[in-house]
Amino acid sequence: MPAKSMPSSFFELAVITSRRCSAFFAEAAVLVLVFGILDYFMLKGRIELPWIIGALAISLGLLAASIVMDFTAQRWMKSHP
Numbered sequence: 001m002p003a004k005s006m007p008s009s010f011f012e013l014a015v016i017t018s019r020r021c022s023a024f025f026a027e028a029a030v031l032v033l034v035f036g037i038l039d040y041f042m043l044k045g046r047i048e049l050p051w052i053i054g055a056l057a058i059s060l061g062l063l064a065a066s067i068v069m070d071f072t073a074q075r076w077m078k079s080h081p
Contacts, residue, residue: 012075013067031059
């Protein structure tokens with residue numbers, strides 16, 4: 001009887017990443033609207049460019065954390081039946 005083939009870690013990471021990126025793009029659509037409103041305030045001099053860059057960096061950091069957390073959780077659950 002052949003052993004059950006386990007998908008590679010790269011494949012699992014790709015599946016998780018694709019789900020997270022699709023959710024990220026949906027949220028990015030809302031962010032585009034929000035940043036459009038913020039752009040109005042930026043033209044008035046109330047919001048500075050470093051603040052917007054920081055907000056984008058935090059958003060990407062949260063996306064990466066979400067992917068890593070989902071990946072490690074799936075690996076942990078497979079190793080602990």
